[in-house]
Amino acid sequence: MWGLHSTLTKGVLVTAGLLAATATGFAKESVKIGLCVSWPGYALHEIAKQQDLAPDLDIELVIFDDPLGGHAALAAGQIDAYECTGDYTPLAIDRGTGVVNVAFTNPSYGVDHIILAPDVDPSNIAGKRIAAPQAYIGQLLMGVWLDSKGVSLKDVDWVNLNADEAVGPMMSKDLAAAYLYEPWISKVMDNLPGSSSAVNTGDPAMLKTGIFMDVVYMNGTFVAERRAVATAVLKARFDALAWWHDNTEAGNKILAEFLKWPVEDVQSVIGTNGKFLDGGIYMYDFDEAARVCGVLDGDPPFGLANGGMGTVVKTVNDWWVRLDLMKTVHEPDAGIDCSLMQDLVTAGYRQALSPNE
Numbered sequence: 001m002w003g004l005h006s007t008l009t010k011g012v013l014v015t016a017g018l019l020a021a022t023a024t025g026f027a028k029e030s031v032k033i034g035l036c037v038s039w040p041g042y043a044l045h046e047i048a049k050q051q052d053l054a055p056d057l058d059i060e061l062v063i064f065d066d067p068l069g070g071h072a073a074l075a076a077g078q079i080d081a082y083e084c085t086g087d088y089t090p091l092a093i094d095r096g097t098g099v100v101n102v103a104f105t106n107p108s109y110g111v112d113h114i115i116l117a118p119d120v121d122p123s124n125i126a127g128k129r130i131a132a133p134q135a136y137i138g139q140l141l142m143g144v145w146l147d148s149k150g151v152s153l154k155d156v157d158w159v160n161l162n163a164d165e166a167v168g169p170m171m172s173k174d175l176a177a178a179y180l181y182e183p184w185i186s187k188v189m190d191n192l193p194g195s196s197s198a199v200n201t202g203d204p205a206m207l208k209t210g211i212f213m214d215v216v217y218m219n220g221t222f223v224a225e226r227r228a229v230a231t232a233v234l235k236a237r238f239d240a241l242a243w244w245h246d247n248t249e250a251g252n253k254i255l256a257e258f259l260k261w262p263v264e265d266v267q268s269v270i271g272t273n274g275k276f277l278d279g280g281i282y283m284y285d286f287d288e289a290a291r292v293c294g295v296l297d298g299d300p301p302f303g304l305a306n307g308g309m310g311t312v313v314k315t316v317n318d319w320w321v322r323l324d325l326m327k328t329v330h331e332p333d334a335g336i337d338c339s340l341m342q343d344l345v346t347a348g349y350r351q352a353l354s355p356n357e
Contacts, residue, residue: 028058029229034074036067036084037162038259040270041106041214041281044240045233046258047251051243054236057229061258065162067136071217075099080222081233085137086215090317093335094326098220100337103234104292104309107302108212109282110202111181111269112137114145118194120176122149128176131161131169135325137212138163138179140316143323144206145199153323170195182268182280202279207302210292210312211319214281223337231340238286238351245274245353275355286344286351293338295345309336 035042045061048054064070067084074082075097083105092099120128125146132138143153159175166178170188177198180188189195201212216234223230244251252270256263271277282301290296294307305311313332320326 028056029226029232030058030060031081031229031233032060032062032079033233034070034079034082034084035061035063036070036082037065038063038261040252040255040259040261040266041283042083043255043258044237044244046240047243047254048236048240050254051240053239053243054232057232057236059233059236063259067133071097071099074217074219077219077221080219080226080230082217083214084217086213086312087137087140087211087316087320088135088217089215089313089332089335090320090326090330091135092217093317093330093332094328099217099335100220100223101215101309101313101335102218102223102230102337102340103216103289104210104284104312105214105216105237105289106281106283107207107210107214108137108201109207109276110200110279111277111281112141112201112212113180113185114142114177114198114200115170115180115185115188116177116196116198117170117173117175118192122146122151122198125151125176126155127157129157129159129169129174131159131166131175131178133162133179134158134160135320136162139323139325140211140319141199141201141206142177142179143319144209144211147322148199183265186268200279204302208304209315210302210304210308211316213312218337218340220337223340227340231343234340235344235349238289238349241283241285242351242353245356248272248274248356273355273357275353283353285353286349288352290341290345293341295338295342309338 033045045059049059070082071088073079089101132142163180163184167184167187169175170178171192252263252266256266269280271280276282288300291298291306292300292304292308310332317329
């Protein structure tokens, strides 16, 4: 199902541009990378920094905890790259920001849930208040679930709250349902008897859509004018992933210290086997990411097609139209740039990671 291999191959990058960017004696290239929220899956560049995996990059990480604010900063060139959910790609196209999605990095593997308050179900949710962050994975998951249960998207009262902001209103029963992820799911369900999970992103039908996906965005001007550095930034993320795979306990401690999370909370998201956690996230290795980009032969995980990024982006675009965030369905290629992944593949970079025993 996962299409995993038992070996890890680290290719040697030989493109002239990247060699020039990383030649000894050159000053370090400064790059700013944003994290849309405090989240382990977005923070692998911290491992790259601490383990000196990209010695010719001077990496500055910025945690926004404001997905739309981070996207605005990326479009303005205040940051060069941004790790966030892929659902913003159609909005970037629609708004002409010049931002491009350069790689899928990991699908949610059950960490994202719709939690229902006690005595709430699809038969009585109409007319009630529900919470989900607008233009973010939470609104998408809530919309898909409501639609699957035959509830009109216009028959509920939408409240724009992030997961951490929804905990209090859920506990006070001011909300009928909310989009939550760990550790907020446990905080609600452990203290609100009768609450329940209606759906999560680990369901096979949800995984197959590919729409609950984290990605790497880059500023288009950064890619065009500093292409070798952009490629190095992308490579550093996958090099950090390999280091985490081989040193998962130490890697989780690095992430916990950086995010100021208890290490147990990091493990509740990213796991301890160096690959995935049921109920958490599943980390694409480079080969899997390259396949969904369509630049390497083979099937991506979970039923996605080779080169399926465009289909995923179009599906999200269709949902944003249904949710009244957009009016137009655009050509998805306008917001996708797999050429950096292609450059790495052409240079011989490969990486296939299996779960550790």
